[in-house]
Each structure stands twice: as structure tokens, then as C-alpha cells.
Amino acid sequence: MNTPPPPPGTGRTGGPPVRIGALAPLTRPGWVEAGRHLLAGLELAVRDVNDTGGIAGRPLELVVRDTAADPLRAAAAVDELAGLGVAAVAGEYHSVVARAAAARADALGLPFLCSSAVLDALTEQPTERVARLAPAQSRGWRIYADFLLGAGHTRIAVAAQPSVYWASGTRILRDHLAVRGGTVLELDMGTLTPEAVCDELAGDGATALLLLVGHPEPAVPIVECVRRDRRLAGILIGAPAGQPEFAEWAELLGDDGAAIPFLRYLPERLGPFGARVETALRERLAESPSFVAFEGYDTVAVLAEVLRSHGTDRDRVAEAWPRVAVEGTRGQIRFSRTPGIGVWQWAWPPIQVVERDPARPGHFRVLHTG
Structure with missing residues (x-):
């Protein structure tokens, strides 16, 4: 084409x-x-x-x-x-x-x-x-981790599929949170169902669940399951990779897709x-x-x-x-060489943590900038 x-x-x-x-x-x-x-x-x-x-x-x-x-x-x-x-x-x-x-x-x-x-x-x-x-993922996901800490979340669960990308994200989050008193629980979506994820969360005490998974499957079923589980009424669902950015997310999840913070690269x-x-x-x-x-x-x-x-x-x-x-x-x-990055990198793209507004799911509200 x-x-x-x-x-x-x-x-x-x-x-x-x-x-x-x-x-x-x-x-x-x-x-x-x-x-x-x-x-x-x-x-x-x-x-x-x-x-x-x-x-x-x-x-x-x-x-x-x-x-x-x-x-x-x-x-x-x-x-x-x-x-x-x-x-x-x-x-x-x-x-x-x-x-x-x-x-x-x-x-x-x-x-x-x-x-x-x-x-x-x-x-x-x-x-x-x-x-x-x-x-680079290390910059954006550290900013996301700072947002979590600022919101009082130190025990984080990640529902992750096997992938170089998701494994890298988990490592960045764990390393950044660990030196600030945070911990990460890994939930392997290669073996767990959404219902099993809910059971793990209910017994662990994590206050945030991050979706390091594909969209729409299994991200949408996980959100639906967590939202309907009374044991998890207070848990934050997050999606650092940006799944809620697109209209299909709101179409599939409706109100359940709001208040799920994600990374967005806009000023x-x-x-x-x-x-x-x-x-x-x-x-x-x-x-x-x-x-x-x-x-x-x-x-x-x-x-x-x-x-x-x-x-x-x-x-x-x-x-x-x-x-x-x-x-x-x-x-x-402008491009420069960034430590640990082997390519020419725009070093300072704008980064936000945003969510769909529960009162107006078609609109976004900014929660944190980096």
C-alpha cells in the first residue's frame, strides 16, 4: 500500500x-x-x-x-x-x-x-x-513507578504474559520500587486465568494490579473479572503500556475501563x-x-x-x-546518546500518566507528569 x-x-x-x-x-x-x-x-x-x-x-x-x-x-x-x-x-x-x-x-x-x-x-x-x-521504556516506566509510590502503592502485582517486552517492564518496576521500599508480585498469565488472578490478589494484599498483557485478550477479561470481585473493590488497576488510550478499550469495557492509569507521550x-x-x-x-x-x-x-x-x-x-x-x-x-541505549534517542519526549475520567470515560485526566 x-x-x-x-x-x-x-x-x-x-x-x-x-x-x-x-x-x-x-x-x-x-x-x-x-x-x-x-x-x-x-x-x-x-x-x-x-x-x-x-x-x-x-x-x-x-x-x-x-x-x-x-x-x-x-x-x-x-x-x-x-x-x-x-x-x-x-x-x-x-x-x-x-x-x-x-x-x-x-x-x-x-x-x-x-x-x-x-x-x-x-x-x-x-x-x-x-x-x-x-x-525508552526504562524512563517511562520509572515515571510510572514514581506515580504509584506517590499514590501510596508499595505492594504491586503484575499480571504478565511471557515476552521480552513485559519481562523488561517487570524488571524496571521491581528495581525502581525496591530501593524505595516497594515490592512486586509476578502473576504468570501463561498459566493463570483471570479468576485465578483475582484469587491471588485477594490473598496477597497488593493494592495495585498492573496489566502487562495484550489487548483485547487477556487484558479485557482481567479487568472485567477484577471489577466484579468484591474482595478487590479497593485495588488500583494500571496499564503502563497504554491499552486504555484507544477508543476500542472504552467500547469493550465501558465504565469498567475508566480510572486505569497508563503512560501517554503528550505534553x-x-x-x-x-x-x-x-x-x-x-x-x-x-x-x-x-x-x-x-x-x-x-x-x-x-x-x-x-x-x-x-x-x-x-x-x-x-x-x-x-x-x-x-x-x-x-x-x-533532537537525538543524543543515552546511557544504556544503543540507538540515537530523542531523550526528552513528554511523558504523562493519565486515565479515562470515570465521570466522562471519553475524556482523559492527567495524574502525573515526568
Whole structure:
């Protein structure tokens, strides 16, 4: 699937297109709603780039491939995109998928700008070819742990599925909480049913349960079960990975989906540029844009500036990461080397802990910022 340039007019683009490969989960078992928002942001930014002259007069074009949350499929897509002559690859939401894409892009000498995946170890070894817009998991999840402690929660249970991403999140939470007097109980969702989770919580004394699981299964059944268990009336349910961000969460859970804090990568207030993009994204999506849509837009904004200023040669694109200075929808974007992170990292994306307002589940309220 390609995003064509706009009709001739104000953009005045011409000549062969400059191609960017785009990866997103657009079918199950991928998180399709996240992929749809990511793609909407990417496509809107491409339209805006082309409306303002493209890349040195050439139209910018997306070449989109569906990863379906499959690392092998993502790696194969990178191979295909490299053969199609793209200047760079961008996108992806799922961390384990982005990790596979980053490794393959690096091996092929292809620049990769990761939009949304947060896993610290995005690559096995440090590389100059990969950059990332989303905050590293260690930063965001420590901020989430600080929120929990500030709200008086020191005994935390995590319902986790087997995954590199969820295991990493559990380790970050445990290490950060331990030095502050907190403890973490692990509940293995590879073996437990939602009912068994409730039994474990009732006997443990944990005051918060974090969902480190996929959406909608088994996240939705766990929430429904906990909400209906009178023994657990006072327990906080949390979802640091952001499941409640999307409309499908509210549609499936209704009032039960409110008051579940999660991480969101938006500032408390958007500036004029971000507000204009928000309006356009809302029209494109026919609903409120998630932070993932803004990540998609910012991805193309960064790549367009790099391609305009450094050309389309892949080596020159990769060499440009440390010189990026782009006004994104959520603030000034610059990349740097962060200790423990092997890729070029936007070090300071805005981070919030928010929840759906129980009085108005279609609205969010900010609980904590970092």
C-alpha cells in the first residue's frame, strides 16, 4: 500500500518520488488500532510535506507494509523495502517487532527511525543507523513507578504474559520500587486465568494490579473479572503500556475501563503547530488522535528535514541523526546518546500518566507528569 502524492497544485512537486518505507501493525494479532493511528500520522505528514514542495521538488511517498506484530514478517518487509530503493524505513508500534526491523535494517545499511516502540534494547549492539522518537521504556516506566509510590502503592502485582517486552517492564518496576521500599508480585498469565488472578490478589494484599498483557485478550477479561470481585473493590488497576488510550478499550469495557492509569507521550498542552496537526488528525481518523498518531507525524517531519538538508543517500541520512533539530508536534526533537541505549534517542519526549475520567470515560485526566 502506497500513499500517493497530492494532486498537482500548491505543492508543485515533480520528478521521481523519494520513498520511505513504513511499518505498522494493520492486521491481527497486531494492535490494529495503534497501527491505524500510526499510519494516519505518517500519511498526514507526507501530505503536508508534499503540499510545501516535497523533498527538493520531488514528492515524498510512503511504501507501507503490514507487520501484523510478527518479527519475521517485519524483517522480510525491511528486505523488500531495501530492494525497492527506499531512503529509510520508519514506524512500527510493537517493541519486539521493531527490534527485528531495526536489526535487519542495520545489517542492510538502511536507516531506521522507530516511531513508537520503547524497549531499551532496540538493537543488540550500538548502531549509528537507528534512531527512536518514543521514550525508552526504562524512563517511562520509572515515571510510572514514581506515580504509584506517590499514590501510596508499595505492594504491586503484575499480571504478565511471557515476552521480552513485559519481562523488561517487570524488571524496571521491581528495581525502581525496591530501593524505595516497594515490592512486586509476578502473576504468570501463561498459566493463570483471570479468576485465578483475582484469587491471588485477594490473598496477597497488593493494592495495585498492573496489566502487562495484550489487548483485547487477556487484558479485557482481567479487568472485567477484577471489577466484579468484591474482595478487590479497593485495588488500583494500571496499564503502563497504554491499552486504555484507544477508543476500542472504552467500547469493550465501558465504565469498567475508566480510572486505569497508563503512560501517554503528550505534553499537557499542545502548541499551535501540535494543535493544528491534532485537528487534521481528528478529521482523518474521525476520532480523537492518540499519542501514537502524533509519533507517526513527527517521524515523517524528522525524516523530511533530514532528506531536505542531507539528501537521500542512506549513509548521509544515518549520519544526520545527531544533527537533527526539528520542531515536532510535541516539542523540539533532537537525538543524543543515552546511557544504556544503543540507538540515537530523542531523550526528552513528554511523558504523562493519565486515565479515562470515570465521570466522562471519553475524556482523559492527567495524574502525573515526568
